[in-house]
Amino acid sequence: MTIFREIYEYREMIGSLIKRDLKSRYKGSALGFLWSFLNPLLQLIVYSFVFKIVMRASYERYYLFLFVALVPWLFFMTSVTGGASCVWSQKDLVNKIYFPREVLPIAHVTCQLVNMLLSFVVIFAVILVTRHGMNLAALLYLPAIMLVEYLLALGIAFFVSAITVFLRDVEYIMGIVMMAWQFLSPVMYGIDLIPEKYRVIYQLNPMTPILMAYRDIFYYKQPPQLGTLIQATALGAIVLIIGFGVFQRLKRHFSEEM
Amino acid sequence: MNSENSIEVRDVTKQFKIFIDKGRTIKERALFRRRRQYEHRQVLRGVSFDVKKGEAVGLIGHNGCGKSTTLKLLTRILYPDTGSIEITGRVSSLIELGAGFHPDLSGKENIYINAAIFGLKREEIDRRLDDIIAFSELEDFIDNPVRTYSSGMYMRLAFSVAINVDANVLLIDEILAVGDANFQIKCFNKLQEIKGKGTTIVIVSHSLDQIEQICDRTIWIHEGLVRMEGASRDVHPAYLDYMEMKRRENAEKEAKRKAEKEGVKEAEKKKETIPASAYGMEEGKRWGNGRARIVEVRILDQENQERTIFRVEETIKIHLKYQVKSLVRDAVFGLGFFNAQGLRCYGTNTEIDDLPPFNLSEDGEMEVILPRVMLLSGVYTLDMTIEEGHGMPVDYFREVATIEITNSKRDLGVMRMDHQWILDYEKK
Structure with missing residues (x-):
């Protein structure tokens, strides 16, 4: 239990690592902080063009259908791919001073969360401009589903960041894994396209219920189903416990491996 | 715990x-x-x-x-x-x-x-x-x-x-x-x-x-x-001693390696320059490579009389005789006063005092004159050293002499400082 108290003691470090990351990210670029909004918007345009015009996806308001799942997906993806190297890339710190090592993945994933929240400003703007409308009761579930996704991303970040210290390939493997994972998750399409017999397997993907919940809230304007929420929370919790456990086992040897 | x-x-x-x-x-x-x-x-x-x-x-x-x-x-x-x-x-x-x-x-x-x-x-x-x-x-x-x-x-x-x-x-x-x-x-x-x-x-x-x-x-x-x-003053000399021994071992190894290359004759020559008996301590108070040895230290007063008790601000002369076994290049003489608590009250050497570099090639004598010793009352021990090059001890002789200082005044501390009180400063 002392580890949790210690991580709390180092909350200022987590905060300043996030601040440092956000502040330095766009330093020197002409548009600066605007990129936080431009980036998702430009991605949206590319994806919409490919899937609506070229691939002829049949969903109504496909850009919104895609966008409300794509933004949470990008949060998850950057948390994991960047998370793989978040301990290794700070080897100077890890080798030279003590701090609870958990701080690094926590700061990284939290930083991505902040980025997602900024992207959500764009989502709300798009919904407003297109007069899609919003269901306030459904919106109440948003913080809960964000929290669940955050914990899931954190669990995987713990896991891959610890493994990467010992096996550098993981960082590159994760790039491929995440691409496959994206196509196997209901980001660009809905779960209704998956044949019935494969759905059970499909539901084991912890990102499936999370993305479904986001889409329920914004696209279908309805509260997510209770089953979806429970499933998301359970999978998220399991992944977090495993990831944290692995991290605890390996962190003592980080410095020796670097 | x-x-x-x-x-x-x-x-x-x-x-x-x-x-x-x-x-x-x-x-x-x-x-x-x-x-x-x-x-x-x-x-x-x-x-x-x-x-x-x-x-x-x-x-x-x-x-x-x-x-x-x-x-x-x-x-x-x-x-x-x-x-x-x-x-x-x-x-x-x-x-x-x-x-x-x-x-x-x-x-x-x-x-x-x-x-x-x-x-x-x-x-x-x-x-x-x-x-x-x-x-x-x-x-x-x-x-x-x-x-x-x-x-x-x-x-x-x-x-x-x-x-x-x-x-x-x-x-x-x-x-x-x-x-x-x-x-x-x-x-x-x-x-x-x-x-x-x-x-x-x-x-x-x-x-x-x-x-x-x-x-x-x-x-x-x-x-x-x-x-x-233990106390730094006890551990450091032992450590320096060990390092010196290590250095000599390496030097000998190096000499041996060279000898194998250049033939036995050269090696014999090399060995002569490093006296075999040089390394050793006397009651743990003395160390160095022994190329030169302090053989006598006398504490004298202004009239060149041997004494061990002095008053504050008196003149103390330290007279030192040394033997040279083999040439000491860039020799440095040093001294240090320590009080009963082991604090180094003063230490200096000829290098610190910017004396021109000199070599020791034969036996000789030297003297340090301290015209006004400002140490306050107490018992002090004296270290005398001969070093060569950059701080390599040749003969580091710890506690070579003990002196006592008595004080007729009641001022406190380790040493007296020159001072004056100006009480009517405004009027001036």
Whole structure:
């Protein structure tokens, strides 16, 4: 239990690592902080063009259908791919001073969360401009589903960041894994396209219920189903416990491996 | 854990895998199994020591002896294989200065980041901010990005943050070489101040002088074990002695290697220049390579009469006879006065006093005249030294003589200082 108290003691470090990351990210670029909004918007345009015009996806308001799942997906993806190297890339710190090592993945994933929240400003703007409308009761579930996704991303970040210290390939493997994972998750399409017999397997993907919940809230304007929420929370919790456990086992040897 | 102790280290062992060629990718691990051969290196073999609360301790030892590993274990960057380490209170380490500095951010922003990495909370940093900036002497530049700083400014800022953390235990690794001479003095004084506040300090350094000045105690780590611990004044000579022996061994090895190349005759010559019996101590009070020996030291007064009791401000002459066994190049004579507590009250040598360099080639005598010895009452011991080159002891003779100083006045302290009182200053 002392580890949790210690991580709390180092909350200022987590905060300043996030601040440092956000502040330095766009330093020197002409548009600066605007990129936080431009980036998702430009991605949206590319994806919409490919899937609506070229691939002829049949969903109504496909850009919104895609966008409300794509933004949470990008949060998850950057948390994991960047998370793989978040301990290794700070080897100077890890080798030279003590701090609870958990701080690094926590700061990284939290930083991505902040980025997602900024992207959500764009989502709300798009919904407003297109007069899609919003269901306030459904919106109440948003913080809960964000929290669940955050914990899931954190669990995987713990896991891959610890493994990467010992096996550098993981960082590159994760790039491929995440691409496959994206196509196997209901980001660009809905779960209704998956044949019935494969759905059970499909539901084991912890990102499936999370993305479904986001889409329920914004696209279908309805509260997510209770089953979806429970499933998301359970999978998220399991992944977090495993990831944290692995991290605890390996962190003592980080410095020796670097 | 004993409540008097701040740090308890018990039977700590640590070994590292030394890879001949470490593979970190799957391909390397699968294909080049043979290349991944490694050997275990036992760095620590059961180190135990205590550090009391408020004590300052120096860790010394030759390169690779395990002292830096010990410090890393105390910092919790590494963890012991067996044994235990217990530390009470907040630990701060001055191992890496400027950890986490970001070049594009301002000095002030970096203070916040760096201090947070040391585990400080927002309010604590707010409270210390002015002190940190003042100590760094960077008031005019504190809002500029750190990348515009000179390396000296950078280190000053980093040191200021680290030193203002207010830890219960401060771990320091060779960092007192920061900034210019003035700033070094400032750092040094700050360390004394921190020590005065009751902070426990552990220092790893190659500079025995630094350790002697700050630490109460020295721990000598040798081949992964504590070889000796005690007052710096006892441990340091033994350590220097060992290093000298090591150096001679290496020199002899080198000579042998050369001899094998150049033939036996050359080797014989070489051996003659290093007298075999030179190394040895007399009651643990004397060490050096023995090329020259102090054979007699007499303490004289102004009239050249031998005496051991003097009054404050009297003249003392130290008369020294020496024998030369083989040529001593760039010889240096030195002296040191120590009080009963082991404090070096004064020490100097001919090099410090800028005498032109000289060699000792034959037996001789010399004299040091101290026209006005300002030491206050007490018993003092005298060390006399002959060194060569850059501080290599030829004959370091500890406690070669004892003198007593008596004081007819009642002024206090270690030494008298010239002074005058001006009471009617205004009228003047």
